[in-house]
Amino acid sequence: KQEVTQIPAALSVPEGENLVLNCSFTDSAIYNLQWFRQDPGKGLTSLLLIQSSQREQTSGRLNASLDKSSGRSTLYIAASQPGDSATYLCAVDTGTASKLTFGTGTRLQVTL
Amino acid sequence: GAGVSQSPRYKVAKRGQDVALRCDPISGHVSLFWYQQALGQGPEFLTYFQNEAQLDKSGLPSDRFFAERPEGSVSTLKIQRTQQEDSAVYLCASSRTGDGEQYFGPGTRLTVT
Numbered sequence: 250k251q252e253v254t255q256i257p258a259a260l261s262v263p264e265g266e267n268l269v270l271n272c273s274f275t276d277s278a279i280y281n282l283q284w285f286r287q288d289p290g291k292g293l294t295s296l297l298l299i300q301s302s303q304r305e306q307t308s309g310r311l312n313a314s315l316d317k318s319s320g321r322s323t324l325y326i327a328a329s330q331p332g333d334s335a336t337y338l339c340a341v342d343t344g345t346a347s348k349l350t351f352g353t354g355t356r357l358q359v360t361l
Numbered sequence: 362g363a364g365v366s367q368s369p370r371y372k373v374a375k376r377g378q379d380v381a382l383r384c385d386p387i388s389g390h391v392s393l394f395w396y397q398q399a400l401g402q403g404p405e406f407l408t409y410f411q412n413e414a415q416l417d418k419s420g421l422p423s424d425r426f427f428a429e430r431p432e433g434s435v436s437t438l439k440i441q442r443t444q445q446e447d448s449a450v451y452l453c454a455s456s457r458t459g460d461g462e463q464y465f466g467p468g469t470r471l472t473v474t
Contacts, residue, residue: 253403283462292365292452293404293465338403347392347456348417349463351403 251276251343255352262329263360270324270355272339277320280344284313284324287336287354296337297324329359363387365466367453373472374443382438382469386455393436394463395428396452404452410436443473 252275262268272282281300285293297306297313299322305314312325322339336356340349366385374380386393392411396404397420406420412433421428425444430436440447450470454463 292467348406
């Protein structure tokens with residue numbers, strides 16, 4: 250059974266810092282990996298999707314990498330801003346009915 | 362045009378009541394997913410539709426949970442005889458194809474008292 254772990258569970262950084270969020274998964278036979286952002290009381294906003302054949306994806310200040318063989322992904326956020334404060338979730342798609350298996354998230358706070 | 366919508370946004374039910382949660386996917390999206398998110402946890406898969414066919418319902422926690430998508434568009438998740446442990450946020454997602462990026466709705470927060 251696929252298990253997804255995210256470290257750290259919570260992170261507080263001052264504005265302007267670069268930071269890395271980590272995601273690991275136990276079964277490397279994945280179809281793709283998706284990073285989401287969730288604001289309190291809200292649904293999930295898709296940030297980046299990496300196909301299993303890709304090694305990274307970039308969108309603005311966000312860069313996600315994927316090392317399928319070692320079961321790891323990282324989300325890099327450059328020049329963090331208070332508006333980046335949210336919970337970040339990673340999810341893997343094993344291709345079985347395309348259901349996503351989620352980690353428990355990293356709660357990020359960016360302070361002024 | 363708009364994204365995935367869900368209604369109601371909030372639902373309070375007394376234990377033993379039946380509830381129905383609605384999901385309107387993005388127009389033209391073939392695949393529809395339901396997830397359950399407990400407080401402080403990541404979402405967990407409940408069930409998956411491709412058009413009107415329910416291809417996977419392995420995540421439904423009990424036979425009190427039932428989902429349908431009769432015309433391949435709007436979907437309803439029904440929970441019969443609600444229990445306190447059913448309290449959670451129920452998220453719906455859709456994707457253009459079964460293997461594509463999933464887009465989530467705002468969720469329905471169910472509280473069973």
